[in-house]
Amino acid sequence: MLSFNEALEVIGASFLTPLGSEKVLFADALGRVLAEDILAPKDSPTHTTASMDGYAFRLEDLDLLQTQGLLVQGINPASLQEPPMLKPGCALKSFVGAKMPIGADALVIVEEVQEQAERIFLTHKSGKYDWIRPIGSQYKKGAVVLAKGDKITPYGIGALAEHNQVFVQVYKRPRVGILSGGAEIVEVGAPIEGVRSVNNHMLKAMAESLGGEGVLYPLLPDKQESIEQAICHAFRDCDMVVTTGGMSKGDFDFTQHAIANVSEIAFKGAKIKPGKPLAYSICAKDGTHKPLLALPGNPPAAALTFYLFGAAVFAKLFNTPYAPPFQEATLEEDFEKHEERMEFLACAVCLKGGRYFASLRPRAHLHDGHSGLLVLEEGGRTYKKGSAVPLLLHYIF
Numbered sequence: 001m002l003s004f005n006e007a008l009e010v011i012g013a014s015f016l017t018p019l020g021s022e023k024v025l026f027a028d029a030l031g032r033v034l035a036e037d038i039l040a041p042k043d044s045p046t047h048t049t050a051s052m053d054g055y056a057f058r059l060e061d062l063d064l065l066q067t068q069g070l071l072v073q074g075i076n077p078a079s080l081q082e083p084p085m086l087k088p089g090c091a092l093k094s095f096v097g098a099k100m101p102i103g104a105d106a107l108v109i110v111e112e113v114q115e116q117a118e119r120i121f122l123t124h125k126s127g128k129y130d131w132i133r134p135i136g137s138q139y140k141k142g143a144v145v146l147a148k149g150d151k152i153t154p155y156g157i158g159a160l161a162e163h164n165q166v167f168v169q170v171y172k173r174p175r176v177g178i179l180s181g182g183a184e185i186v187e188v189g190a191p192i193e194g195v196r197s198v199n200n201h202m203l204k205a206m207a208e209s210l211g212g213e214g215v216l217y218p219l220l221p222d223k224q225e226s227i228e229q230a231i232c233h234a235f236r237d238c239d240m241v242v243t244t245g246g247m248s249k250g251d252f253d254f255t256q257h258a259i260a261n262v263s264e265i266a267f268k269g270a271k272i273k274p275g276k277p278l279a280y281s282i283c284a285k286d287g288t289h290k291p292l293l294a295l296p297g298n299p300p301a302a303a304l305t306f307y308l309f310g311a312a313v314f315a316k317l318f319n320t321p322y323a324p325p326f327q328e329a330t331l332e333e334d335f336e337k338h339e340e341r342m343e344f345l346a347c348a349v350c351l352k353g354g355r356y357f358a359s360l361r362p363r364a365h366l367h368d369g370h371s372g373l374l375v376l377e378e379g380g381r382t383y384k385k386g387s388a389v390p391l392l393l394h395y396i397f
Contacts, residue, residue: 001269001276003378004308004342010267011280011312012322017288019172019239019317026160029152032170033211033318038146040163043136047083048100050076052131055091055113055120056104059129064089065108069119076101091120100132107131139163149320151211174317176207177234180244181220181227181255182297198299199244206306210314212240220246224254231262235283235290240313242306245297247277255294263292271378272308273341274301280309291316304344304373326375329358329391331383338380344373349393356391369394 002010021035050056057070064070073090076083078097086092086101094100094107106129113120139145145159146152152160152170160168178200186194188201197219204214215238220227227246234241246255256279259265263281270278279294291313295302308324315322329349337343347358349372356372364371375390376383383389 001271002267003271007267007270007280007309008312008322008324011291011309011316014266014280014282014291014316015289016282016291016313016316017239018319019174021169021171023167023169026157026165026168029160029168029170030154030157031211032152032168032173033320034146034148034150034152034168035171036169037144037148038160038163038165038168040139040141040143040145042141044139044162045133045135045137048135049078049133050094050096050098050100050107050131051133052107052109053095054093054107054109054131056086056094056101056107057091057129058086058088058104059106061089062106062129065091065113065120066122066125069116069121072115072118072120105132149318171211171318174207174212174240174314175215175238176204176212177215177217177238177241178203178207178244179217179220179227179230179234179241180297181222182245183222185219185245187219199295199297199302202299202303203242203244203295203306206303206310207242210311211318212314220255222254224258227254227258228262231258231292235262235285235292239290239317241283241290241292242295242310243292244295244302247279247294247296259292259294270305271341272305273339273343274298275305275308275344276341278305278309280313324375325392326390327356327372327393328388329356329372329374331385331387331389332357332359333361334385335360335383336380337376337383339376340379342378343376344392345376347372347374347391349391356393358389358391 070091073092076092076094076098078095083099084101086103092101108129112124114123145163146156180200184195185197186192187197200216207214243255246253259281263283265281268279277296281292283290293310295305312322346364347360348364349370350357371394373392
């Protein structure tokens with residue numbers, strides 16, 4: 001049985017068939033993973049521009065601004081036109097984004113001057129007159145705007161639009177076949193009583209939030225031959241397979257045996273709580289190497305292990321590095337850890353003064369927006385109030 005970090009290392013070292021990439025319209029690329037660097041096609045900005053509303057002037061005329069005032073030559077709006085020429089002893093009222101007038105090398109903001117009889121006079125001496133964006137101050141031509149492996153966010157869509165990037169090359173979405181089952185599980189909407197099928201729908205949503213495409217299959221029966229057939233079918237259709245349940249030592253836990261018959265187990269079991277009964281395997285067939293992640297049947301454990309290890313598999317498919325997104329939280333009370341395994345413990349989270357604080361009282365649930373999981377190292381120990389502990393925030397679920 002491997003430690004958490006050892007399991008991640010096994011996933012990172014495994015060979016998987018690359019997904020390949022495709023070209024999509026930038027506006028349809030939200031949530032996709034870039035398969036290429038996006039480079040700035042030109043300097044941005046292309047001209048020196050005003051970064052605040054103010055008056056552009058020549059710095060050599062500062063004494064004149066402070067004594068006799070500068071004649072307002074006119075208005076310089078943000079436009080596509082070439083910038084105007086500034087006359088000595090004058091100022092041009094310039095707005096945010098306007099190209100700096102030719103000859104101007106300083107800008108005083110409107111709050112620091114008073115305009116009288118077509119002249120401006122300095123009323124507040126801040127000593128700061130460089131409210132100017134130099135050419136290329138945002139991006140130099142050829143600079144990386146978005147990097148290969150980046151997941152495209154709404155801000156990224158804006159960056160693509162800004163740089164006139166009509167099409168982008170992104171990795172194909174991995175199709176994730178999701179297989180859940182058990183004699184006691186009934187599908188949502190079925191007109192019979194039983195334990196409603198949670199894992200398959202939850203994991204489909206999680207796979208899609210990670211940039212994949214979840215594919216639901218019929219619930220598995222408690223028959224090993226049927227489970228093997230279902231896994232093989234999912235491997236034919238999909239880039240990755242996820243199973244839930246059937247990984248413990250019960251008489252009807254056939255899934256683990258089915259997995260061993262159709263793929264090569266890379267590891268089985270991890271020293272974590274929740275999530276000990278899980279496995280990672282590779283199906284090598286017809287020139288392809290596809291991953292399978294076998295998760296516990298308990299929904300909270302399935303969610304946690306899919307995010308921790310499924311996200312690592314996705315990173316491998318996208319050819320990007322992976323590290324769990326642990327934050328740091330300060331404990332708000334003492335508590336004892338008795339579990340020997342590494343433990344992920346639900347907690348309430350609040351943000352105070354730019355720091356996360358975590359509390360175990362009252363009991364927290366991960367569907368609560370103010371929750372998270374404390375990441376507690378292996379071995380029993382006492383955690384003291386005020387200690388810094390790694391934290392997984394709720395939003396990942």
